[in-house]
Amino acid sequence: MRTDFYQVPLPVVLTDAKHGEMSHFELVTVQVEDSDGATGLGYTYAVNSGAEAFAVLVDRYLAPAILGAEVDRTEHIWQQMWWAVHYAGRGGHATSAISAVDIALWDLRARRAKQPLWRFLGGYDPKVPVYAGGIDLEFSIEELLAQADRFREEGFRAIKMKVGRRFWREDVERVARMREHVGDDFPLMVDANMGWTADHAIKVARALSEFDLVWVEEPTIPDDVAGHARVLRDGGVAVATGENLHTLYEFARVMGEEAVSFPQPDICNVGGVSVFRKVATLAEAHNLPVSSHGAHDVTVHLMAAAPNRTFMETHGFGLDRFLTESLKIVDGAVIAPERPGHGLTFDFEALRPYRIGTSKP
Incomplete structure (x- = not known):
């Protein structure tokens, strides 16, 4: 698993009733690879601030809980992640971190099946x-x-x-x-x-x-x-x-x-x-x-x-x-695209200037 954390500026400043002015958003990407070399990509985000905590949760707590798991057992893996961080917060940062990994795992499963998600x-x-x-x-x-x-x-x-x-x-x-x-x-x-x-x-x-x-x-x-x-x-x-x-x-x-x-x-x-x-x-x-x-x-x-x-x-x-x-x-x-998995391919070179940190357990 590899996790990257980005702070991405918005083309224009956006506003709403509670978040106020939003000049950027924070992005966390998660890439997973199985023993056969197949890969999957997931991500999560936050408005203005807070997403670095998602990356820490993935790297420090979720990855150790699931590395070596059978990728087809997504329900079992989800439960492993949920209980690994449950006491730290039922929802919020915990489920945002879980989301990025779960999306990556489903992408990997569908890619292996050669089907769009x-x-x-x-x-x-x-x-x-x-x-x-x-x-x-x-x-x-x-x-x-x-x-x-x-x-x-x-x-x-x-x-x-x-x-x-x-x-x-x-x-x-x-x-x-x-x-x-x-x-x-x-x-x-x-x-x-x-x-x-x-x-x-x-x-x-x-x-x-x-x-x-x-x-x-x-x-x-x-x-x-x-x-x-x-x-x-x-x-x-x-x-x-x-x-x-x-x-x-x-x-x-x-x-x-x-x-x-x-x-x-x-x-x-x-x-x-x-x-x-x-x-x-x-x-x-x-x-x-x-x-x-x-x-x-x-x-x-x-x-x-x-x-x-x-x-x-x-x-x-x-x-x-x-x-x-x-x-x-x-x-x-x-x-909906017919490419295998969810079909997303990030231009990581375009994202590179906004990367704050990376980790590969």
């Missing part, structure tokens, strides 16, 4: 609908509408915009202008990034309900499951959440308590392929459509294998400029 996972439909995830809270209305035009020129047929301004009526005005700009039948979502209390979220959601939104995302903090349920029940708009839920059990709770309409696991922090697919199945059992957060270049395989998938997010932290081949958006959808 989405087929290896059972296969449903390689054509996955996508939306553009704008990170644009501080954009002027003119910039917001110009961005929407660029998204449509790039092939998107659904857009998500940020809400959570200091004065909530500004949010309503911005959504109204966006709805007028894109038209009545264009799928439009909003994302509050945990910026509201449940009471405030209900008030704003009711004001936004006339604009026929697909969902309001993360209206309040992920810990307030009862608050999410109230917003969904009383706000008049569907609720999406999940990027800050880091275990299968957290997803089971929000679904069981009817606090979510669109579960959104992030493959890079929920526990990797192993857990994402379980969240998707759990959502199917609750008759809920599954969406996603981040890491669209890998997530496309999980969405292509899920019969209950809906829009997949393409995120502003995308790694397209460091990939030898990236997903192409055509008429609002992407096609």
Whole structure:
């Protein structure tokens, strides 16, 4: 196993309601190799800070727990990793570190089988609908509408915009202008990034309900499951959440308590392929459509294998400029690649200037 840690500048500074200004993101890549020389690649990331801890967890604790394991026993390996760092934190840094290794192992397994990951996972439909995830809270209305035009020129047929301004009526005005700009039948979502209390979220959601939104995302903090349920029940708009839920059990709770309409696991922090697919199945059992957060270049395989998938997010932290081949958006959808494994090949030379550290147990 080899682990690399990078601090990657963003092309433009991005903003949302809780993370503030984001000038860069942190990236951890994990490469695994089996005794036959086959390889797999995984990664995880964090906003602004914290990801170095993922690399330390992989190098110091996860690698010793699993080196020498049988790669086909991914469930057994996942449990070995989970219990190796369980006491240090159930979720959070622990599951982000586990995610990177788990993605690499599934990539390796599918490569050995000479199948694309989405087929290896059972296969449903390689054509996955996508939306553009704008990170644009501080954009002027003119910039917001110009961005929407660029998204449509790039092939998107659904857009998500940020809400959570200091004065909530500004949010309503911005959504109204966006709805007028894109038209009545264009799928439009909003994302509050945990910026509201449940009471405030209900008030704003009711004001936004006339604009026929697909969902309001993360209206309040992920810990307030009862608050999410109230917003969904009383706000008049569907609720999406999940990027800050880091275990299968957290997803089971929000679904069981009817606090979510669109579960959104992030493959890079929920526990990797192993857990994402379980969240998707759990959502199917609750008759809920599954969406996603981040890491669209890998997530496309999980969405292509899920019969209950809906829009997949393409995120502003995308790694397209460091990939030898990236997903192409055509008429609002992407096609899961047919290359073996997840098909990602990083341009590590392009990433090299941003590498902070490396380790090879």
